[in-house]
Amino acid sequence: xxxxxxxxxxxxxxxxxxxxxxxxxxxxxxxxxxxxxxxxxxxxxxxxxxxxxxxxxxxxxxxxxxxxxxxxxxxxxxxxxxxxxxxxxxxxxxxxxxxxxxxxxxxxxxxxxxxxxxxxxxxxxxxxxxxxxxxxxxxxxxxxxxxxxxxxxxxxxxxxxxxxxxxxxxxxxxxxxxxxxxxxxxxxxxxxxxxxxxxxxxx
Amino acid sequence: xxxxxxxxxxxxxxxxxxxxxxxxxxxxxxxxxxxxxxxxxxxxxxxxxxxxxxxxxxxxxxxxxxxxxxxxxxxxxxxxxxxxxxxxxxxxxxxxxxxxxxxxxxxxxxxxxxxxxxxxxxxxxxxxxxxxxxxxxxxxxxxxxxxxxxxxxxxxxxxxxxxxxxxxxxxxxxxxxxxxxxxxxxxxxxxxxxxxxxxxxxx
DNA sequence: TTTTTGACTTTTTTAGTTTACGGGTCAAAA
DNA sequence: TTTTGACCCGTAAACTAAAAAAGTCAAAAA
Numbered sequence: 001x002x003x004x005x006x007x008x009x010x011x012x013x014x015x016x017x018x019x020x021x022x023x024x025x026x027x028x029x030x031x032x033x034x035x036x037x038x039x040x041x042x043x044x045x046x047x048x049x050x051x052x053x054x055x056x057x058x059x060x061x062x063x064x065x066x067x068x069x070x071x072x073x074x075x076x077x078x079x080x081x082x083x084x085x086x087x088x089x090x091x092x093x094x095x096x097x098x099x100x101x102x103x104x105x106x107x108x109x110x111x112x113x114x115x116x117x118x119x120x121x122x123x124x125x126x127x128x129x130x131x132x133x134x135x136x137x138x139x140x141x142x143x144x145x146x147x148x149x150x151x152x153x154x155x156x157x158x159x160x161x162x163x164x165x166x167x168x169x170x171x172x173x174x175x176x177x178x179x180x181x182x183x184x185x186x187x188x189x190x191x192x193x194x195x196x197x198x199x200x201x202x203x
Numbered sequence: 204x205x206x207x208x209x210x211x212x213x214x215x216x217x218x219x220x221x222x223x224x225x226x227x228x229x230x231x232x233x234x235x236x237x238x239x240x241x242x243x244x245x246x247x248x249x250x251x252x253x254x255x256x257x258x259x260x261x262x263x264x265x266x267x268x269x270x271x272x273x274x275x276x277x278x279x280x281x282x283x284x285x286x287x288x289x290x291x292x293x294x295x296x297x298x299x300x301x302x303x304x305x306x307x308x309x310x311x312x313x314x315x316x317x318x319x320x321x322x323x324x325x326x327x328x329x330x331x332x333x334x335x336x337x338x339x340x341x342x343x344x345x346x347x348x349x350x351x352x353x354x355x356x357x358x359x360x361x362x363x364x365x366x367x368x369x370x371x372x373x374x375x376x377x378x379x380x381x382x383x384x385x386x387x388x389x390x391x392x393x394x395x396x397x398x399x400x401x402x403x404x405x406x
Numbered sequence: 407t408t409t410t411t412g413a414c415t416t417t418t419t420t421a422g423t424t425t426a427c428g429g430g431t432c433a434a435a436a
Numbered sequence: 437t438t439t440t441g442a443c444c445c446g447t448a449a450a451c452t453a454a455a456a457a458a459g460t461c462a463a464a465a466a
Contacts, residue, residue, distance in 0.1 A: 156368075157365055161361065166360065199399060199401040246459090246461085
């Protein structure tokens with residue numbers, strides 16, 4: 001037996017899968033390859049995960065969880081809202097750099113109900129966090145906004161949207177973000193954050 | 204002869220092409236169909252346009268020109284910057300509604316040098332217009348910005364980016380904008396404009 | 407001389423077929 | 437309870453042939 005118990009084996013599988021995913025991309029990784037890495041049979045994987053998509057989702061959740069925790073810790077810090085936003089941008093930047101080879105978009109692109117559910121819950125969690133930050137600002141008298149929820153969503157969408165700036169059309173070929181373009185996007189996110197914060201500040 | 208002179212014939216072809224493009228989409232329109240509509244031979248079209256792409260580009264330029272003129276007239280009006288931005292959003296909205304069936308993205312998606320050139324010049328023209336608006340605001344003491352060019356580009360990218368909000372991944376299938384989602388994007392653009400303008404206002 | 411055209415060639419799309427690979431199952435073994 | 441080899445099966449890539457559309461040109465028409 002490879003592991004002491006079921007959970008540990010699941011964990012080992014997730015680690016092996018993540019390693020492959022980060023090296024070759026999720027879509028180019030076969031169940032056989034993961035099994036071979038673990039010196040076990042493919043059938044074993046199916047004992048722990050009902051199918052390949054379940055494995056994808058589990059990997060996704062695993063890395064997503066730590067990603068979110070980092071942000072939420074940042075969000076609770078007792079610093080200016082603008083500083084919080086900037087720090088969150090930095091965390092996201094790290095995350096993208098770290099997991100760029102993972103081809104997350106290919107996993108996310110499938111329109112299955114499970115994935116859609118995950119995406120929705122991620123959005124919700126992100127929205128909650130951002131709303132909380134803004135509400136904190138309102139409570140402290142820093143901000144003057146009517147509808148913190150709408151403002152949070154707008155901020156979120158604007159940040160995400162900047163990633164697509166410059167491509168006036170839909171890129172079916174994934175634009176492998178060259179260092180330069182990537183840095184520019186981050187710089188724009190920071191600048192927009194600055195303006196946005198000023199724009200909702202009480203005066 | 205169908206037309207008095209060469210320019211008039213070119214014009215007639217462009218009109219026929221645009222009609223077809225708007226009805227069936229650019230990619231589903233053949234040169235033969237356009238020729239048949241005009242009761243002329245396909246070979247005639249090639250006398251006026253070197254190839255199909257040249258026809259695409261010409262149609263693009265034609266509608267793009269009027270589109271830009273409308274905006275530039277708006278940009279020169281003597282009203283508040285915020286009002287100008289809002290009016291430009293409305294013009295763009297009309298334009299998208301009007302030409303949505305044209306499948307512009309399919310034309311724009313090809314990476315040929317000619318198209319890229321057009322896109323670059325469009326971006327430049329848009330940048331110039333927005334920069335001018337902001338500079339006007341700076342001159343009148345309404346705005347306080349260091350680098351109007353950078354701010355204009357940021358505003359432009361943020362507006363464009365909002366179109367992609369909510370799709371956390373790259374949609375290879377073109378999202379035919381349902382009325383509802385479309386209206387939401389426009390609303391967000393207006394709201395972000397409001398905040399953005401406040402954010403760069405002198406205080 | 408300028409413009410148009412029918413007949414032609416070349417290129418691209420599409421639809422149909424085959425094949426190989428990877429996802430997934432299961433009864434038996436450990 | 438966990439693991440496995442052998443097997444099945446659906447699908448996506450690879451190939452192919454046929455159709456359609458793009459593009460050319462010499463000769464006719466204006």
